[in-house]
Amino acid sequence: MSATEHLLYTEDESELRSGIRDLLTERVTLAALLARIETNEPYDPKLWRVLTEQIGAAGLAVDETHGGSGASWRETAVVMEELGRSVAPTPFLGSAVLATAALRAVHAGALLADLAGGRRSASLAVSFASVPGARLRYPVRADGDTLTGTVTSVVDAGAADVLVVAAEAAGGPVLYAVEADQPGVERRPVVSLDLTRPLTDIVFTGAIGTALARGEQAEAACATALTTGAALLASEQLGIAEYCLESTVAYMKTRHQFGRPVGSFQGPKHRLAALWVSIAQVRAVARYAAACVAADDPDTAVAVAVAQAHCSEIAVRAAEECVQLHGGIGFTWEHHPHLYLKRAKADALAFGTPDRHRAILARLVDLPA
Amino acid sequence: MLTANELDDRVGEFITAHRDTDDALGYLRARFDAGLAWVHYPVGLGGLGAPRALQPAVDARFTAAGAPSNDPGRIGIGLGMAAPTVLAYGTEEQRERWLRPLWTGEEVWCQLFSEPGAGSDLAALGTRAIRDGDEWVVDGQKVWTSMAHEARWAILVTRTHPELPKHRGMTYFVCDMTAPGVEVRPLRQATGEAEFNEVFLTGVRIPDAHRLGEVGDGWSVARTTLMNERVAIGGGAAPREGGMIGIVADTWRERPELRTAGLHDRLLRLWVEAEAARLTSARLRLQLAAGEPGPEGSAAKLAFARLNQDISGLELDLLAEEGLRHDEWTMRRPASVDFTTRSPGYRYLRAKGNSIEGGTSEILLNVVAERVLGLPAEPRVDKDAAWKDLPR
Numbered sequence: 076m077s078a079t080e081h082l083l084y085t086e087d088e089s090e091l092r093s094g095i096r097d098l099l100t101e102r103v104t105l106a107a108l109l110a111r112i113e114t115n116e117p118y119d120p121k122l123w124r125v126l127t128e129q130i131g132a133a134g135l136a137v138d139e140t141h142g143g144s145g146a147s148w149r150e151t152a153v154v155m156e157e158l159g160r161s162v163a164p165t166p167f168l169g170s171a172v173l174a175t176a177a178l179r180a181v182h183a184g185a186l187l188a189d190l191a192g193g194r195r196s197a198s199l200a201v202s203f204a205s206v207p208g209a210r211l212r213y214p215v216r217a218d219g220d221t222l223t224g225t226v227t228s229v230v231d232a233g234a235a236d237v238l239v240v241a242a243e244a245a246g247g248p249v250l251y252a253v254e255a256d257q258p259g260v261e262r263r264p265v266v267s268l269d270l271t272r273p274l275t276d277i278v279f280t281g282a283i284g285t286a287l288a289r290g291e292q293a294e295a296a297c298a299t300a301l302t303t304g305a306a307l308l309a310s311e312q313l314g315i316a317e318y319c320l321e322s323t324v325a326y327m328k329t330r331h332q333f334g335r336p337v338g339s340f341q342g343p344k345h346r347l348a349a350l351w352v353s354i355a356q357v358r359a360v361a362r363y364a365a366a367c368v369a370a371d372d373p374d375t376a377v378a379v380a381v382a383q384a385h386c387s388e389i390a391v392r393a394a395e396e397c398v399q400l401h402g403g404i405g406f407t408w409e410h411h412p413h414l415y416l417k418r419a420k421a422d423a424l425a426f427g428t429p430d431r432h433r434a435i436l437a438r439l440v441d442l443p444a
Numbered sequence: 445m446l447t448a449n450e451l452d453d454r455v456g457e458f459i460t461a462h463r464d465t466d467d468a469l470g471y472l473r474a475r476f477d478a479g480l481a482w483v484h485y486p487v488g489l490g491g492l493g494a495p496r497a498l499q500p501a502v503d504a505r506f507t508a509a510g511a512p513s514n515d516p517g518r519i520g521i522g523l524g525m526a527a528p529t530v531l532a533y534g535t536e537e538q539r540e541r542w543l544r545p546l547w548t549g550e551e552v553w554c555q556l557f558s559e560p561g562a563g564s565d566l567a568a569l570g571t572r573a574i575r576d577g578d579e580w581v582v583d584g585q586k587v588w589t590s591m592a593h594e595a596r597w598a599i600l601v602t603r604t605h606p607e608l609p610k611h612r613g614m615t616y617f618v619c620d621m622t623a624p625g626v627e628v629r630p631l632r633q634a635t636g637e638a639e640f641n642e643v644f645l646t647g648v649r650i651p652d653a654h655r656l657g658e659v660g661d662g663w664s665v666a667r668t669t670l671m672n673e674r675v676a677i678g679g680g681a682a683p684r685e686g687g688m689i690g691i692v693a694d695t696w697r698e699r700p701e702l703r704t705a706g707l708h709d710r711l712l713r714l715w716v717e718a719e720a721a722r723l724t725s726a727r728l729r730l731q732l733a734a735g736e737p738g739p740e741g742s743a744a745k746l747a748f749a750r751l752n753q754d755i756s757g758l759e760l761d762l763l764a765e766e767g768l769r770h771d772e773w774t775m776r777r778p779a780s781v782d783f784t785t786r787s788p789g790y791r792y793l794r795a796k797g798n799s800i801e802g803g804t805s806e807i808l809l810n811v812v813a814e815r816v817l818g819l820p821a822e823p824r825v826d827k828d829a830a831w832k833d834l835p836r
Contacts (some may be wrong), residue, residue: 079723080730082726082727082730083730083731083734324817324818324819327819328818328819328820335823336820338813338819338820339819339821339822339823340822341810341822344809344810344814344819345806345809345813347813347817347819348808348809348810348812348813348817349746349809351743351812351816351817352747352812355724355740355743356720356721356723356724356747357720358727359720359726359727360719360720360723362727363723381716381719384712384716385717385720433716434712436715436716437708437712440693440715441697442693442696442697442708442711442712442715443700444703444705444708
């Protein structure tokens with residue numbers, strides 16, 4: 076069945092969503108977010124435990140023999156939507172999407188099971204700006220199983236127990252699992268545009284890794300991970316855009332100027348209605364991308380490029396409208412719009428900008444410059 | 445309740461039983477009488493009281509069998525707007541008189557709603573109907589009337605109580621387009637064609653038996669009509685590059701000499717938007733099939749209007765000198781819009797109508813803002829004033 080038949084949400088997905096939303100509404104309040112983002116512990120460990128151990132969110136795309144629930148990336152995408160809605164500070168993208176996708180591809184059973192069950196977390200050591208479909212670069216060298224080199228702007232590496240690293244060795248690329256807590260690994264926190272998802276530079280100076288796969292298999296695992304990450308990021312962008320629209324609409328119903336709710340003026344009203352139209356498209360595009368990666372559909376590359384070209388721009392527009400239409404308070408630290416603006420803009424730069432994805436599409440669908 | 449399988453069996457039996465007929469009208473009448481016209485209509489009125497979601501499969505089966513068609517493109521207003529209103533408000537006699545020839549295509553219907561002074565603000569309309577015994581005498585002017593030149597009947601909204609606020613003083617009729625005093629003039633558009641008409645009503649006499657709904661309740665009846673205006677969406681998902689974007693993409697591939705960097709960027713942006721709109725329609729179809737119709741229908745109309753305009757504008761920019769040359773300005777009277785075989789200039793001009801016809805984009809944005817997002821309406825000065833006192 077074609078992926079265009081899987082654009083709705085199943086009952087199971089709606090149930091999953093409602094459980095996660097309840098949890099996030101309780102744990103990820105604005106006050107809690109603001110209190111956390113400038114500390115040394117940007118992620119909420121308790122939230123992560125409930126999400127992984129109780130709800131099993133990290134194991135949705137992992138089969139049952141490896142401790143997962145044997146669902147798929149489509150269900151995982153629903154989790155991403157909810158995490159985006161709340162700009163939740165969790166290492167879900169790095170661990171449950173990127174690292175999990177890479178480990179699935181190389182059948183790294185034991186580690187996969189640890190991630191699925193929430194016993195450990197991991198991160199894929201690549202720049203967050205890496206573009207799926209582009210030629211992979213290997214800033215880390217492997218000599219035997221000893222790693223040297225620096226990877227910049229890695230997502231969710233600060234809290235990771237394990238780093239999944241693709242390194243260049245004499246015989247071609249090798250994918251390693253590297254214990255993060257060892258003398259040869261230095262993690263330098265990056266002052267990041269998105270405070271709810273801080274990045275890390277990782278310096279390897281003779282770190283010891285365990286080889287998981289070599290050559291083409293290692294390369295393909297990284298490519299799959301980036302493609303999956305980019306596909307599911309579109310669902311996060313959907314969640315961001317939805318919350319920006321809803322919170323702005325709610326504010327505009329209560330805020331009065333000139334003796335009437337500002338939401339009754341046609342100027343802002345039309346912008347919000349047009350945004351709603353665009354978000355309906357984002358939903359379809361994001362669901363299609365998730366359905367494609369879930370089924371390893373031959374159309375995946377096009378679906379992901381379309382999703383990243385389209386959803387990035389709409390999510391950023393939604394966040395920008397959220398700031399602007401909240402007026403003065405939209406520009407303050409104590410209200411939520413800036414957190415969503417930072418997340419939306421960072422997501423647009425992540426895994427390739429819309430412009431790069433349009434360039435990729437030009438190649439994929441034969442519309443050359 | 446009839447299941448999909450039982451229905452399919454009935455369709456199969458009908459097709460087999462009528463295999464050898466060459467009387468197209470007889471076939472359509474028999475199909476109506478068998479309840480296989482619109483299966484969600486009541487028994488005796490062309491339906492079987494079945495779920496509406498079963499209709500696409502019925503139509504597909506008749507089409508596949510090469511059965512005579514009622515040419516839905518030609519009778520779209522009757523099928524989509526008049527019929528649901530007659531069904532909802534008509535008396536037993538009215539339903540039996542009008543629905544069968546409407547569905548078979550024997551009688552074409554048109555819609556006498558908009559007026560020169562009442563476009564987006566339809567409830568401001570001023571075509572007067574005055575009672576005279578068992579009849580009403582109607583005077584006024586209607587506009588944007590598709591198919592009026594072929595129509596036998598019209599659905600007509602009139603002003604019967606000018607002293608009441610505008611929404612409360614209207615009455616809804618079915619008007620005989622062959623009656624004395626009905627004059628239809630073609631209304632030529634920017635494309636040179638005349639898809640629409642102006643209709644002048646001068647002393648037209650309509651029997652009270654042709655009234656739909658109560659006197660003064662025309663707005664409720666009109667709302668029923670307008671809620672059914674949305675085009676029925678059936679069949680499978682459209683293919684990628686299926687619409688206007690495919691024409692431009694092919695030109696781009698075949699004519700490297702036309703390419704510039706700026707056009708390339710615009711083309712890719714619109715390609716992505718067209719694909720997003722395609723997937724959105726595919727999702728909407730699934731929602732409708734699953735019985736969860738959403739407000740995304742208005743979203744789709746807004747998106748397609750802008751997309752058609754942007755793509756056709758890009759096509760002219762891409763073609764440059766060829767874009768300066770047009771195919772023809774002949775005044776034709778087409779029954780449907782042809783976005784593929786005419787010249788690019790035609791597409792560019794016709795697409796301008798997409799954001800005006802069937803509700804302007806501005807009004808649709810208001811509808812989305814107020815009914816979907818729940819934003820408050822603008823303050824109104826016309827709601828409680830008598831219609832006759834409104835500035836116009």
